[in-house]
Amino acid sequence: MIxxxxxxxxxxxxxxxDGVGIRLATDLMARLDxxxxxxxxxxxxxxxxxxxxxxxxxxxxLVELIDGFDRxxxxxxxxxxxxxxxxxxxxxxxxxxxxxxxxxxxxxxxxTALELGRRMGMRLxxxxxxLVYAVEVEDTLTFDTALSPSLEARYAEFAGEIFADLAxxxxxxxxxxxxx
Amino acid sequence: xxxxxxxxxxxxxxxxxxxIFLDDDGGVSDCYFQIPELRGFERFVVGRPIEELxxxxxxxxxxxxxxxxxxxxxxxxxxxGGELPPLARKLREMYYQAHYIxxxxxxxYALAAPDFVCxxxxxxxxxxxxxxxxKVGLEIGGQVIKARAMAQDIQTxxxxxxxxxxxxxxxGVSKGLTKEELExxxxxxxxxxxxxLFSLKLFKDVVLANPAYVDLILxxxxxxxxxxxxxxxxxxxxxxxDGKVRVVDYEGNxxxxxxxxxxxxxxxxxxxxxxxxxxxxxxxxxxxxxxEGIDTSLYCATPLARLNVADRMATPRAQEAxxxxxQVLGAKPCRALLAQHWARLVEMxxxxxxxxxxxxxxxxxxxxxxxxxxxxxxxxxxxxxxxRGTLTHHYTCDEKGICTSANLIVGTTNNxxxxxxxxxxxxxxxxxxxxxxxxxxxxxxxxAFRAFDPCYSCATHTLPGQMPLEAxxxxxxxxxxxxxxxxx
Numbered sequence: 001m002i003x004x005x006x007x008x009x010x011x012x013x014x015x016x017x018d019g020v021g022i023r024l025a026t027d028l029m030a031r032l033d034x035x036x037x038x039x040x041x042x043x044x045x046x047x048x049x050x051x052x053x054x055x056x057x058x059x060x061x062l063v064e065l066i067d068g069f070d071r072x073x074x075x076x077x078x079x080x081x082x083x084x085x086x087x088x089x090x091x092x093x094x095x096x097x098x099x100x101x102x103x104x105x106x107x108x109x110x111x112t113a114l115e116l117g118r119r120m121g122m123r124l125x126x127x128x129x130x131l132v133y134a135v136e137v138e139d140t141l142t143f144d145t146a147l148s149p150s151l152e153a154r155y156a157e158f159a160g161e162i163f164a165d166l167a168x169x170x171x172x173x174x175x176x177x178x179x180x
Numbered sequence: 181x182x183x184x185x186x187x188x189x190x191x192x193x194x195x196x197x198x199x200i201f202l203d204d205d206g207g208v209s210d211c212y213f214q215i216p217e218l219r220g221f222e223r224f225v226v227g228r229p230i231e232e233l234x235x236x237x238x239x240x241x242x243x244x245x246x247x248x249x250x251x252x253x254x255x256x257x258x259x260x261g262g263e264l265p266p267l268a269r270k271l272r273e274m275y276y277q278a279h280y281i282x283x284x285x286x287x288x289y290a291l292a293a294p295d296f297v298c299x300x301x302x303x304x305x306x307x308x309x310x311x312x313x314x315k316v317g318l319e320i321g322g323q324v325i326k327a328r329a330m331a332q333d334i335q336t337x338x339x340x341x342x343x344x345x346x347x348x349x350x351x352g353v354s355k356g357l358t359k360e361e362l363e364x365x366x367x368x369x370x371x372x373x374x375x376x377l378f379s380l381k382l383f384k385d386v387v388l389a390n391p392a393y394v395d396l397i398l399x400x401x402x403x404x405x406x407x408x409x410x411x412x413x414x415x416x417x418x419x420x421x422d423g424k425v426r427v428v429d430y431e432g433n434x435x436x437x438x439x440x441x442x443x444x445x446x447x448x449x450x451x452x453x454x455x456x457x458x459x460x461x462x463x464x465x466x467x468x469x470x471x472e473g474i475d476t477s478l479y480c481a482t483p484l485a486r487l488n489v490a491d492r493m494a495t496p497r498a499q500e501a502x503x504x505x506x507q508v509l510g511a512k513p514c515r516a517l518l519a520q521h522w523a524r525l526v527e528m529x530x531x532x533x534x535x536x537x538x539x540x541x542x543x544x545x546x547x548x549x550x551x552x553x554x555x556x557x558x559x560x561x562x563x564x565x566x567x568r569g570t571l572t573h574h575y576t577c578d579e580k581g582i583c584t585s586a587n588l589i590v591g592t593t594n595n596x597x598x599x600x601x602x603x604x605x606x607x608x609x610x611x612x613x614x615x616x617x618x619x620x621x622x623x624x625x626x627x628a629f630r631a632f633d634p635c636y637s638c639a640t641h642t643l644p645g646q647m648p649l650e651a652x653x654x655x656x657x658x659x660x661x662x663x664x665x666x667x668x
């Protein structure tokens with residue numbers, strides 16, 4: 001049985017740096033030469049790989065989206081106390097309790113929702129198979145479709161690093177992808 | 181002067197901070213509920229084609245994207261002359277029922293239920309949806325997940341995609357409903373109806389059967405003497421998608437009833453220097469400050485307010501639930517803010533019945549779901565009831581259809597003043613001189629505004645879900661006590 005991987009770009013494309021995850025996911029699709037709009041359902045190009053380039057979900061809604069996948073990759077923004085825009089973090093769901101995002105507090109935080117989904121018999125990836133790549137950002141409160149200049153200046157650098165790391169983490173899924 | 185800071189607020193959408201100021205004796209002298217506002221939306225949309233706005237505003241809020249989408253689409257319809265075929269309205273309204281159910285389920289089970297099912301003073305580590313499951317049984321969790329998924333599926337079938345809906349376009353919707361799609365929706369609509377009745381019964385079994393909770397709802401500090409706002413149809417029954425805005429005072433007298441395009445004669449917004457968020461009030465009464473009482477110009481726009489302004493519900497089973505609710509509460513309008521959670525469940529019954537009605541409508545799979553607008557009139561106002569309050573979008577555009585202005589009054593914003601007031605009221609009632617401020621006490625302060633299901637978010641993941649809640653007690657310029665709770 002083929003392993004199914006879902007990659008999502010999290011964030012808001014209209015709130016300046018909050019769109020960085022969406023930009024990364026869209027960019028990844030371009031690099032993988034995937035046609036526009038590959039979503040759930042048979043991907044066809046890379047078996048078992050599904051990309052949701054724009055996802056503004058959290059909590060229960062996000063868990064509902066990943067039901068049935070073996071692995072989840074989240075590309076997202078993060079704003080930590082002394083973070084430098086353009087630096088990035090990589091962690092798995094095992095450390096989600098200490099992170100500052102992936103939760104829509106309107107319903108339940110992601111760790112709670114994951115636990116709930118598992119108890120309810122959903123087929124969800126293990127914590128170790130939920131990979132989060134989070135880029136430090138500067139401004140997520142201003143309506144704008146462009147990144148902050150400080151983040152834009154480092155985009156090529158962190159995107160390259162993240163994609164290389166991702167390719168190493170998911171060799172079976174991405175080995176056929178040129179240019180990663 | 182000591183102050184207690186609760187930051188961040190848990191189980192609430194968006195950044196928030198409560199500052200509680202204590203006098204020298206340890207009683208509450210003042211309380212501010214502050215949130216950083218997002219900047220520049222009006223400037224961001226000016227200069228864009230007006231028909232793009234419904235697609236942009238779904239990103240204003242990840243919690244109620246469809247509410248913004250619908251209000252925006254209606255405002256855009258107005259800019260193009262306002263013609264809309266009857267089927268388009270039906271389809272939009274059908275979609276909106278599923279959206280309501282989807283949101284209300286989450287609020288009740290994940291936000292409200294922990295306080296009631298687990299108890300407002302239980303261990304914060306278990307005071308969440310998992311604690312609810314623990315207490316009520318695994319079966320319930322499965323049903324919640326399943327019902328949420330069905331409500332989501334119905335939206336996906338109708339709107340064509342699961343997130344960031346782009347379905348409403350000027351003069352209608354971009355796709356209709358096929359007979360095959362309708363048959364997929366039919367059993368889900370039936371099951372959602374059953375689930376809404378089940379939820380109502382659960383509320384009765386768990387909450388109403390517990391005298392302490394009923395006492396807390398009816399006799400706790402969670403009441404406010406302000407007025408009520410909500411959309412109603414021609415029979416003064418709640419309609420979430422369309423109608424007139426009715427304002428009724430807390431003694432039951434109608435203050436005004438207006439069509440969406442008249443909103444600016446009735447609602448104005450007051451600005452305070454300590455927050456970016458405005459305070460809407462009834463314009464014809466003038467701003468009178470944060471005061472309760474029959475002459476106040478403040479109002480709530482919430483599920484309870486919507487039922488308070490209604491003479492009846494639009495569907496039979498919801499009508500029964502409505503009558504029973506006000507009978508138990510002992511008054512209509514009801515001022516007990518914690519009854520919001522019950523009102524939400526009554527609304528959900530109407531949502532499900534209305535949804536079933538559309539499934540049975542022989543015209544629902546018809547072809548006439550859009551007319552192409554032929555003129556540009558340049559101005560439109562769209563009002564819907566977002567789950568958390570009356571939502572107004574007001575746009576103008578030039579003769580080429582380019583946006584020249586946008587004004588939004590968001591659901592939660594209506595309740596900004598009442599939330600401030602009730603938070604202070606509850607803090608004053610619970611934080612007494614000489615008494616230690618404990619986590620359960622702070623949680624009960626939070627319950628005051630959680631009842632409003634407030635949403636201050638424009639990105640879905642701006643705030644950690646259940647981060648440690650920190651309360652810092654200051655005295656004489658230094659920290660004398662720090663309280664933390666980790667709900668993760």
